[in-house]
Amino acid sequence: MNLKKTEVTENELDFKQIVDHSLNAKIITDGTNVIYINQACLNMLQVGKQAFIQNGFLHYFHPACQEKCNQRIQRVLAGRQAELAEQKIVRTDGEVLDVEVMCAPFYNNGHTLVQIVVREITERKKNERLLLQSEKLSLIGEVAAGIVHEIRNPLTTIKGFVQILQNKNAENGKYLDIMKSEVERIEKIANDLLELSKPQAEIFKQENVVDIFKDVLFMWETEIFKHHITVNYHISDDDIPIFCERTQITQTFINLIKNAIEACADDGEITAEISKNDQEAIIKIDDNGAGIPKAFLEKLGTAFQTSKANGTGLGLAVTYNIIKNHNGKIIVESEEGSGTTFIIRLPLYQQGAEKSS
Structure with missing residues (x-):
């Protein structure tokens, strides 16, 4: 079968289609009126388009955030920058959501409008x-x-x-x-x-470690973008089941990704690999940061033992404890000036594990 090659230039792309189907909520306003709103925003707020336009976008920001949001919009309209900010919005059912809000200028036919991009960060x-x-x-x-x-x-x-x-x-x-x-x-x-x-008993069940890691990586997406960090991500299988307490494993990945981001300078690089053998899931997180001094390597996982100027070592202490409680292992390889690699090995899920727990 012969496939005809289609050449499309950037100018021919329908960017409204891209924005319409974006996962992030997007609003364009002149500061008072809503000019445009995408479906992701309506879904986030659980509101219809007409109701949103009638109420105005500020109506859906938490009362404590409305003044700050308006000030940021006025800054953009005045030609100044408005940095990324964490705020709260209120859905029509009353539920309060944590969000990141970016305000940027949107130029159209000689007029300066404001583009508001909202990403939910409640989780x-x-x-x-x-x-x-x-x-x-x-x-x-x-x-x-x-x-x-x-x-x-x-x-x-x-x-x-x-x-x-x-x-x-x-x-x-x-x-x-x-x-x-x-x-x-x-x-x-x-x-x-x-x-x-001592660690308290938790509810362990079968979970896909790949899904947990992807969720955590998504949480840190903004910080990664902010510091111009390149993330290389490789998985050997889309479904690698482990027997775990999901919240604790999530905390573990949060700690390790956070450490990798902090270790990398701007324009740094993080490589994450998830694979498995016959018995274990293997999660490898590598950064090209400054590395860990040898004097601290043996003490990793102990509270208040850290090479960071403002660190406490508690994050890694929690991580080591969680992996130990999951019958797993942590291996750390580090060289000053070359970066650090954390390797986590967790037992694969075995049929009937729930009964034995």
């Missing part, structure tokens, strides 16, 4: 909050474990001497019984605190 913000909470819990857990360790040693000594005195001094037995009871109560509190610091 990303949710994951960021989960990550922050996880880091806080990790810190509390490590502090609690340290405190318990310091408390239990002297408690054991005191308890031992109280038992000796009980055997030798029946006269003061009542007071010694109270002392022993109180020591045991402190001991129980310490043990409970130690138990609290």
Whole structure:
């Protein structure tokens, strides 16, 4: 079968079609009236076109964001830049969505209009909050474990001497019984605190690690674009099933992609590869950043051990803990000046894993 080659120049392309079918919400306004709105925006807000035009675009921004949004539009109309900003919009059903909003000039027939591009980031913000909470819990857990360790040693000594005195001094037995009871109560509190610091049971189920990674990569798309980072992404299979707690694995990928972005200078490069063998899913994240000093490599995964000037090491501590709880492994290869590679190995999903869990 012969296929006829079609040559199309840029000038012949129907760009309105491209905008109409964009996944990002797009609005064009003169500052007061809505000139254009695409279907993605109507779908995001769950509103009809006529209702949107009648209400005006500011109506759908959260009251706390309306003044800021209007100021940004006026800046663009005045010929100045309006940087990417995080704001909130309100759907017709009352649900509040986290969004990124970009305002840029749109020139048409000698008139300056404003193009508003809106991208929903509700899921990303949710994951960021989960990550922050996880880091806080990790810190509390490590502090609690340290405190318990310091408390239990002297408690054991005191308890031992109280038992000796009980055997030798029946006269003061009542007071010694109270002392022993109180020591045991402190001991129980310490043990409970130690138990609290351990990872809690989560709901594990079959998930496609490729889908999870793609979702996280999409979350970081704006930061990647902002820093002109090139991302090379390779997968050996569209469906690589693992048995996991999805939120925790999502947090792991968030941490590692975030670290890779921060490690790369502007115009850097990140390579991500996902593959599998007979038993494992293998996720490899490589950056061409500054690398990790040898002095810190052995300490990776320990809270407060980091080579970053403003880092805490908690993100990687959480990551190592999550992978350990998933019976996985983390391998780190790094050379100063050449970059860092994180390799995660997670067991593949096995039929009947839910029953055994």
